[in-house]
Structures are given as structure tokens and as C-alpha cells.
Amino acid sequence: MPLFQSAVFYTTVADLRDLPIDSRCEVAFAGRSNAGKSSAINALANHSRLAFVSKTPGRTQHLNYFRLVDGKYFVDLPGYGFAKAPEEVRGQWEGLLAPYLQQRPALRGLVLIMDSRHPLTDLDLQMLEWFAPTGKPIHILLSKADKLTWQAQCLTLREVENAMRDFGERCSVQLFSSLKRSGIQVAENVLASWLEMTTVVDKAPPTGSRTEKTARLRQRRAVGWGARQSAAKR
Numbered sequence: 497m498p499l500f501q502s503a504v505f506y507t508t509v510a511d512l513r514d515l516p517i518d519s520r521c522e523v524a525f526a527g528r529s530n531a532g533k534s535s536a537i538n539a540l541a542n543h544s545r546l547a548f549v550s551k552t553p554g555r556t557q558h559l560n561y562f563r564l565v566d567g568k569y570f571v572d573l574p575g576y577g578f579a580k581a582p583e584e585v586r587g588q589w590e591g592l593l594a595p596y597l598q599q600r601p602a603l604r605g606l607v608l609i610m611d612s613r614h615p616l617t618d619l620d621l622q623m624l625e626w627f628a629p630t631g632k633p634i635h636i637l638l639s640k641a642d643k644l645t646w647q648a649q650c651l652t653l654r655e656v657e658n659a660m661r662d663f664g665e666r667c668s669v670q671l672f673s674s675l676k677r678s679g680i681q682v683a684e685n686v687l688a689s690w691l692e693m694t695t696v697v698d699k700a701p702p703t704g705s706r707t708e709k710t711a712r713l714r715q716r717r718a719v720g721w722g723a724r725q726s727a728a729k730r
């Protein structure tokens with residue numbers, strides 16, 4: 497069973513005073529509106545509609561808490577980037593988001609979702625520049641990877657990895673697709689370690705299984721390819 501499968505919607509917080517007091521560990525999800533944040537939370541929880549409750553009118557501007565197990569939560573933050581009045585943006589940032597991200601002891605790290613076709617927007621960079629000095633880790637999901645070719649995925653990953661060097665070693669990046677359900681295990685491992693939860697390790701295939709034979713065959717082919725390469729160089 498996926499680790500976060502028991503996630504349930506818990507509460508919506510519009511005021512710092514209403515933050516859950518029993519929370520020991522939580523992970524916040526941020527990103528531009530439409531980047532795929534709700535879909536990523538749903539994919540991690542293996543639940544098709546869980547995070548879409550945060551689309552309910554009245555909840556989109558607030559923090560939405562999903563309880564994983566006792567005292568551990570995912571927190572869906574308001575998406576940024578939609579045209580809003582500057583004073584509204586400032587009010588929300590200064591009154592709720594900034595103090596939450598900066599001062600919440602239970603917050604273990606930030607997952608930043610970026611559409612892999614348009615990563616590193618100005619607002620993403622502002623968020624990174626602002627959050628990195630807290631010293632807490634940041635994990636970037638390059639979402640909707642299914643919309644890129646394999647080659648474009650590799651290029652984007654490298655580009656974002658290079659840009660992340662400026663933000664210190666507590667920042668990691670991966671490709672992700674909620675649609676194809678790819679990258680989920682990698683993300684689950686990162687979040688499990690932040691939340692001090694234990695991931696369920698798949699059982700190793702029995703010796704002599706087809707999977708193992710295929711792996712050996714692939715290894716042999718790879719070795720053969722390497723050998724041809726070095727022969728060509730000589």
C-alpha cells in the first residue's frame with residue numbers, strides 16, 4: 497500500500513492561530529496555479545480527488561491540511577501566479593504564508609511543483625530565494641513530464657539541477673508525472689525521510705526470475721556497448 501494512501505482532508509486554515517496544534521511533522525506543497533500541485537498530492541496519496549477539495553471556493557487562498565497519520569500532514573499552499581490585486585497578494589503573503597513558511601517548527605520541507613515545460617519562472621525563483629535561507633530542504637517536482645520527449649525531460653532536469661546549485665545542497669529535483677504515475681516512488685522516499693515515516697520496500701524478485709534475467713541481459717548489453725566505445729577510441 498502506498499505510504500500516503502490513508503491521507504484525508506483535515507482542515508482549511510485562514511489564520512495563523514488556527515494551525516493544527518498536534519502537528520509534529522508536515523510538508524508544504526507550493527507552486528504556480530495550474531502547475532499540477534493538487535494532481536501531485538492526489539498521485540502521492542493514490543487518490544483521484546483528495547486534493548481537489550482545496551479548489552472549493554473559499555479554500556483556494558488558504559492552507560489546506562491533509563492528515564497522513566497522527567501528527568503528520570501534507571499542506572497544500574495557495575497557488576501563485578494568477579492576476580490578483582497587489583494588496584491582496586501582499587496581505588496574504590505577509591499575514592499567512594510568510595510567517596507560516598518562516599516560523600512553523602513542524603514544517604520539515606517544501607515541495608515546489610514546476611511545470612516541466614516552463615520551469616523556473618520568476619515567481620518560482622522568488623520562492624526559492626526566499627525559502628532556501630530557512631535551511632529546510634526543498635524538493636522540486638518537474639510535473640507533467642509526460643508532455644515532454646525523453647530527451648527534453650533530460651535537458652530540463654539538467655537545466656534545473658544546474659540552477660539549483662545556487663540554492664545549496666538541501667535542494668533536490670526530479671521528473672514527475674501524475675498522469676503516467678512516474679516519479680512517485682522517488683518523491684515518496686524523499687517525503688518519507690522528511691516526515692520520519694517508513695517506506696514500504698518492494699520485495700526483491702526471486703532468484704532466476706524473468707526480471708532478474710532481463711536485468712542481467714541489459715547489463716551485458718551495456719558492458720558490450722562500453723567495450724565497443726573504448727575499442728573505437730583506441
Ligand SMILES: Nc1nc2c(ncn2[C@@H]2O[C@H](COP(=O)(O)OP(=O)(O)O)[C@@H](O)[C@H]2O)c(=O)[nH]1
Nearest residue numbers: 528529530531532533534535575640673674675
Ligand atoms: N498531462 C498531464 N497533465 C497534468 C498532470 N498533472 C496535472 N495535469 C493537468 O494540469 C491541470 C492543472 O492541474 P492541478 O493539479 O489542478 O494544478 P494546481 O492548480 O497546481 O493544483 C489539470 O488540467 C490537470 O489535469 C500530469 O502529470 N500530466
Ligand SMILES: [Mg+2]
Nearest residue numbers: 533534550575
Ligand atoms: Mg490545486
